[in-house]
Amino acid sequence: MDSRPIGIFDSGVGGLTVVKEVMNSLAGESIVYFGDTARVPYGSKSKQTVTKFSAQIIRFLLTQDVKAIIIACNTVSSNSIEELREIFPNIPIVEVVGPGVHMALHTTKTGIIGVVGTHATIESNKYPELLLAKDSALKVYGKACPLFVPLVEDGWAERDVAYQVVKEYLRPLLEKNIDSLILGCTHYPMLTSTIKKVVGDQIELINPAEEAARQMGDILSKNDMTSDDYDPEYKFYVSDSEERFKEMAQIFLNKPIEHIATVPIEEY
Amino acid sequence: MDSRPIGIFDSGVGGLTVVKEVMNSLAGESIVYFGDTARVPYGSKSKQTVTKFSAQIIRFLLTQDVKAIIIACNTVSSNSIEELREIFPNIPIVEVVGPGVHMALHTTKTGIIGVVGTHATIESNKYPELLLAKDSALKVYGKACPLFVPLVEDGWAERDVAYQVVKEYLRPLLEKNIDSLILGCTHYPMLTSTIKKVVGDQIELINPAEEAARQMGDILSKNDMTSDDYDPEYKFYVSDSEERFKEMAQIFLNKPIEHIATVPIEEY
Numbered sequence: 001m002d003s004r005p006i007g008i009f010d011s012g013v014g015g016l017t018v019v020k021e022v023m024n025s026l027a028g029e030s031i032v033y034f035g036d037t038a039r040v041p042y043g044s045k046s047k048q049t050v051t052k053f054s055a056q057i058i059r060f061l062l063t064q065d066v067k068a069i070i071i072a073c074n075t076v077s078s079n080s081i082e083e084l085r086e087i088f089p090n091i092p093i094v095e096v097v098g099p100g101v102h103m104a105l106h107t108t109k110t111g112i113i114g115v116v117g118t119h120a121t122i123e124s125n126k127y128p129e130l131l132l133a134k135d136s137a138l139k140v141y142g143k144a145c146p147l148f149v150p151l152v153e154d155g156w157a158e159r160d161v162a163y164q165v166v167k168e169y170l171r172p173l174l175e176k177n178i179d180s181l182i183l184g185c186t187h188y189p190m191l192t193s194t195i196k197k198v199v200g201d202q203i204e205l206i207n208p209a210e211e212a213a214r215q216m217g218d219i220l221s222k223n224d225m226t227s228d229d230y231d232p233e234y235k236f237y238v239s240d241s242e243e244r245f246k247e248m249a250q251i252f253l254n255k256p257i258e259h260i261a262t263v264p265i266e267e268y
Numbered sequence: 269m270d271s272r273p274i275g276i277f278d279s280g281v282g283g284l285t286v287v288k289e290v291m292n293s294l295a296g297e298s299i300v301y302f303g304d305t306a307r308v309p310y311g312s313k314s315k316q317t318v319t320k321f322s323a324q325i326i327r328f329l330l331t332q333d334v335k336a337i338i339i340a341c342n343t344v345s346s347n348s349i350e351e352l353r354e355i356f357p358n359i360p361i362v363e364v365v366g367p368g369v370h371m372a373l374h375t376t377k378t379g380i381i382g383v384v385g386t387h388a389t390i391e392s393n394k395y396p397e398l399l400l401a402k403d404s405a406l407k408v409y410g411k412a413c414p415l416f417v418p419l420v421e422d423g424w425a426e427r428d429v430a431y432q433v434v435k436e437y438l439r440p441l442l443e444k445n446i447d448s449l450i451l452g453c454t455h456y457p458m459l460t461s462t463i464k465k466v467v468g469d470q471i472e473l474i475n476p477a478e479e480a481a482r483q484m485g486d487i488l489s490k491n492d493m494t495s496d497d498y499d500p501e502y503k504f505y506v507s508d509s510e511e512r513f514k515e516m517a518q519i520f521l522n523k524p525i526e527h528i529a530t531v532p533i534e535e536y
Binding site for chain 1: 305306307308312313387414415417418419421422424427428429432433436508509512
């Protein structure tokens with residue numbers, strides 16, 4: 001038993017889908033979340049900068065006595081995971097890109113896989129690279145969907161406009177006959193029901209957060225570090241704009257958040 | 269006569285609507301454009317940082333021998349115009365927020381004015397502040413429209429999805445019976461025809477770039493610095509992602525751009 005919280009961080013609010021997943025599947029665990037709302041987006045920043053910002057966040061999370069960390073950000077996961085594990089060798093770190101790849105390899109039957117994400121994620125080519133390294137016979141098609149994030153953040157995920165936007169973006173992937181679709185941006189699981197309306201039951205939607213939460217559960221079990229608090233604590237920290245984050249938390253978690261504070265993250 | 273170029277800059281690609289306006293209304297002038305694509309968006313950055321970044325850009329533009337500068341970015345215009353004029357007292361600088369306010373004061377008959385922009389611009393409250401300082405009897409209503417930028421950048425400005433999004437965002441402003449609408453983000457003039465379909469002829473759309481170009485023309489005339497080159501030069505510089513900028517230029521200007529290069533702007 002270890003009732004210390006799990007630390008989860010992202011460049012902004014999107015990582016709240018990972019929080020939701022951990023709340024559901026590791027229900028006894030307390031959580032400390034950090035969203036770097038002052039420095040978002042990370043996708044356009046250099047690898048060096050992304051690593052530096054992430055290390056500051058992990059140092060802050062360590063002051064909150066976290067027992068393990070989930071990197072909920074695709075950009076940090078792709079660019080900086082090795083460096084961060086080297087800088088912080090004593091704390092278990094789970095990221096989101098590997099888990100997405102792992103799930104896709106298991107769900108695909110035809111070997112034709114789609115990936116959706118931000119421009120930065122799709123242009124980085126990270127998902128195709130990792131998938132093809134595992135199995136060079138796979139076909140992997142990417143598509144940037146820049147309207148998805150504002151659709152989610154405006155609370156429009158289930159409106160007709162969202163349906164039309166999803167249909168438009170996914171058309172080229174559907175034409176390639178993908179049988180699995182990786183949701184390669186933390187915001188996108190919020191569009192799951194709308195995406196399902198467009199793609200039907202024939203395509204498996206892959207939310208990397210599910211596997212990331214499962215991996216975290218495994219690590220905690222193996223190390224005898226799980227917690228089964230009846231009433232776990234959820235604390236949220238941002239680098240800017242608490243009010244807007246609260247609105248987003250309402251949209252993402254479908255309930256109000258109680259503890260939120262701003263942290264001068266560049267001092268860590 | 270002064271054939272040196274006009275410098276125009278923005279945090280990213282949006283300032284291309286200002287370039288378009290200058291190409292149209294000051295057709296003999298050469299242009300040097302800088303888009304800070306590596307450090308976009310400015311809206312979430314502190315005033316101090318925005319001023320520092322803008323000063324670097326102006327120093328770069330001065331190395332390109334510009335005769336005058338247009339700040340095409342709403343965030344820089346709102347936050348840093350006084351400081352920049354102090355740092356660079358010897359070059360005429362025109363911005364975009366004052367011109368938008370000026371136009372709205374002239375077009376409104378009922379005194380009920382709407383403003384659309386990014387979250388950062390609307391939350392800054394700059395437009396209402398400046399309008400009410402001129403006439404405290406005005407009613408000013410703001411609305412953040414975060415889907416507009418990706419709609420434009422994906423080349424969807426005239427699709428049915430855009431029409432639906434515009435209708436949704438403008439509904440609360442239309443309910444207030446605005447008679448003038450300030451397009452308070454440089455991307456938004458790209459949506460003019462779709463916005464007109466939604467609001468009809470009863471509402472005047474205000475593109476601050478028109479007045480900014482007119483002010484620039486005035487300044488050049490008064491100082492005997494105009495140019496009437498038959499074949500003016502257009503040069504574009506970015507801090508990152510030339511390829512993506514080229515695509516955007518095609519969408520915004522409706523023609524390919526010839527001269528583009530990347531500049532290590534943090535060294536200026």
